Amino acid sequence: MDQFNDELNDLFASYKASLPDVEASANFMPELWRRIEGRQSILLRIKRLTQVFLAAAAAISIVFVSLLSVPAFTRPDGSGSYIEVLADAYPTETLASHGILPREATEANTK
Amino acid sequence: MLVDFEQIQKAKAGDDAAFNQVVTAYRKRILGTIARLIGRPEDVEDVAQEVFLRLYYSLDQLRTPEVFEPWLYRLTVNASYDYLRKQRRRNESRMSDLSEQQVMMADAAAGGKASGEDHRRKQVKELVESLLGAVSEQDRILLTLKEVEGLSLKELEKIYSVNENALKVRLFRARQRVLNAFEATRVTTNKPAGRKD
Numbered sequence: 001m002d003q004f005n006d007e008l009n010d011l012f013a014s015y016k017a018s019l020p021d022v023e024a025s026a027n028f029m030p031e032l033w034r035r036i037e038g039r040q041s042i043l044l045r046i047k048r049l050t051q052v053f054l055a056a057a058a059a060i061s062i063v064f065v066s067l068l069s070v071p072a073f074t075r076p077d078g079s080g081s082y083i084e085v086l087a088d089a090y091p092t093e094t095l096a097s098h099g100i101l102p103r104e105a106t107e108a109n110t111k
Numbered sequence: 112m113l114v115d116f117e118q119i120q121k122a123k124a125g126d127d128a129a130f131n132q133v134v135t136a137y138r139k140r141i142l143g144t145i146a147r148l149i150g151r152p153e154d155v156e157d158v159a160q161e162v163f164l165r166l167y168y169s170l171d172q173l174r175t176p177e178v179f180e181p182w183l184y185r186l187t188v189n190a191s192y193d194y195l196r197k198q199r200r201r202n203e204s205r206m207s208d209l210s211e212q213q214v215m216m217a218d219a220a221a222g223g224k225a226s227g228e229d230h231r232r233k234q235v236k237e238l239v240e241s242l243l244g245a246v247s248e249q250d251r252i253l254l255t256l257k258e259v260e261g262l263s264l265k266e267l268e269k270i271y272s273v274n275e276n277a278l279k280v281r282l283f284r285a286r287q288r289v290l291n292a293f294e295a296t297r298v299t300t301n302k303p304a305g306r307k308d
Contacts, residue, residue, distance in 0.1 A: 004294050008286075011293070012258040015239040018232035022142035022155055032134065032160045036167050 113137055116176035123170045130170075134163050141187055147259050148191040148252055150240050151198075162190045181269035184262075188252055188270060195248045238296070245292035250285035257282055 080088070095101045113136040121129035141162055146155045165186050173182060243251045256262045256270070264275050271278065 004290055004297065007297070008290055008293050009258075011235065011239060011242075014235045016147075016259050016261075018235045019143070019147060021139065022146045022152070024138050024142060024159070025156060028138065028156060028160070029131065029134070031156075032163055035160055035164050039164065039168065 112180065113140070119173070119176040119179050123173060123176075130167060133166075137183060138163075141183070144184070144187055144256075144260060145191055147255050148188070149194055149198075154194065158190050158194050161194075162187050165190065178269065181266060184256075184266070184270045188256070192248060192252060195252075199248075242289050242292050242296070245288045246285045250281065250288075253278075253282060254285045254289065258286075 092101060114133050118129050118132055122133050138159065142155055142159050145158045145162070146152060149155065149158060162183075166183065169186070173179060243254065246254065253267070253271075256267060257264075262270075264278055267278055268275050
């Protein structure tokens with residue numbers, strides 16, 4: 001086994017010596033920079049798309065928030081107080097006809 | 112280190128000229144390593160460009176310039192491994208011819224008819240590559256880095272980020288498999304009656 005071990009070591013050493021040095025072609029650096037720039041433009045495109053998407057999402061959110069908040073600020077028409085509005089909505093005659101108020105009160109009001 | 116720490120720091124800060132210098136300094140070594148790892152000369156440059164491309168985009172993650180070399184080796188190993196994984200199907204089909212190839216190598220060696228230095232080199236190359244085919248791609252890469260590239264266990268430990276003992280075990284097993292394949296080849300070579308046909 002030791003013999004094979006030594007032979008294998010020699011074989012690896014011969015293998016290393018047998019491999020020629022690899023020289024880069026003249027096109028190596030230009031091609032590398034072309035690939036770097038190509039990747040950069042893809043990343044830039046993804047970044048821009050993300051920004052556009054985020055801006056659109058923010059705009060849509062603002063529109064929804066304003067749509068939801070508008071009804072909360074609207075007030076019912078009318079310039080009177082709560083009591084006056086209530087009195088308008090339920091005239092004395094109606095309340096008397098339902099027996100809520102006595103008839104005399106209605107008549108006194110009409111006089 | 113083939114470049115100053117300062118160059119690496121500059122490249123890390125986005126200095127393209129410094130990055131060019133780093134690539135120029137390490138290009139030859141990386142090309143050689145890749146050639147030995149993937150065994151396909153026509154694709155070496157392509158894989159090397161992938162390594163430097165990854166380097167360019169991950170240089171900002173490098174904590175200290177001191178770990179630059181193991182880190183570059185790790186990028187090289189990963190890119191080579193990715194390449195080999197892509198080529199796996201093709202490799203598998205080549206593996207089916209392996210035993211025949213081994214026998215041919217052994218026959219040629221037994222005949223002792225080396226016809227020149229180039230022929231001998233070619234034989235050694237083919238024999239070692241076929242022997243390394245006895246182990247997985249990962250172990251083949253590990254074994255090549257240790258036995259052919261001559262990296263120490265400490266260096267491999269940094270590249271693989273595993274402890275030395277785990278590496279030793281893995282290397283021992285891989286080497287045993289290669290050794291068994293080598294032994295089988297030698298036995299075939301030394302058969303006294305010789306092979307017919």
